[in-house]
Amino acid sequence: MALFRAYADPYKEVEQPFQQLMSWALPKKLSSDSIIKRAAGAEGVTGYLKALLPSQAPQLIGFQYKRRTYAPMVIENIGEPLNSPVASNGYYTELLVPMTIATLTALDRDDIQRIAAPGTDVGPAA
Numbered sequence: 001m002a003l004f005r006a007y008a009d010p011y012k013e014v015e016q017p018f019q020q021l022m023s024w025a026l027p028k029k030l031s032s033d034s035i036i037k038r039a040a041g042a043e044g045v046t047g048y049l050k051a052l053l054p055s056q057a058p059q060l061i062g063f064q065y066k067r068r069t070y071a072p073m074v075i076e077n078i079g080e081p082l083n084s085p086v087a088s089n090g091y092y093t094e095l096l097v098p099m100t101i102a103t104l105t106a107l108d109r110d111d112i113q114r115i116a117a118p119g120t121d122v123g124p125a126a
Helices: 010-025 035-041 044-052 109-116
Strands: 002-005 027-029 056-058 061-065 068-078 094-097 099-103
Touching: 002 010, 010 068, 010 094, 068 109
Parallel strands: none
Antiparallel strands: 002 094, 027 056, 061 068, 068 099
16 A cells, blocks of 8 residues: 655645556556457467557556565556545545555565665566
8 A cells, every 4th residue: 555645735745646656557558459350450479469468568666665675566456545535626635545566577585585685775686
């Protein structure tokens, strides 16, 4: 979960950071074509892969939590609690955002030691 709280300006302190987080969580682009249409015009293996996986993946992110840096990651799922308090201008004054974050690769013992090492900001090996 991520907590956004406004002390002076709900738009700058809650709304803008939340919109940025949402943009990282969503695919960069969804396909406007159907799978059937793409497969019919596909050429070779590449064409069929594009037909089956037509959208572009979301933004890769990294984050630091309790002196540990995790990267590369993607936000798999994100929510917007609609019952959060708002200011008179309609912007949230506080927003507790539930989300699911996942690695793009499996982690091994070396990755965990590197993540947990004091003074390092290195995520999983590339």
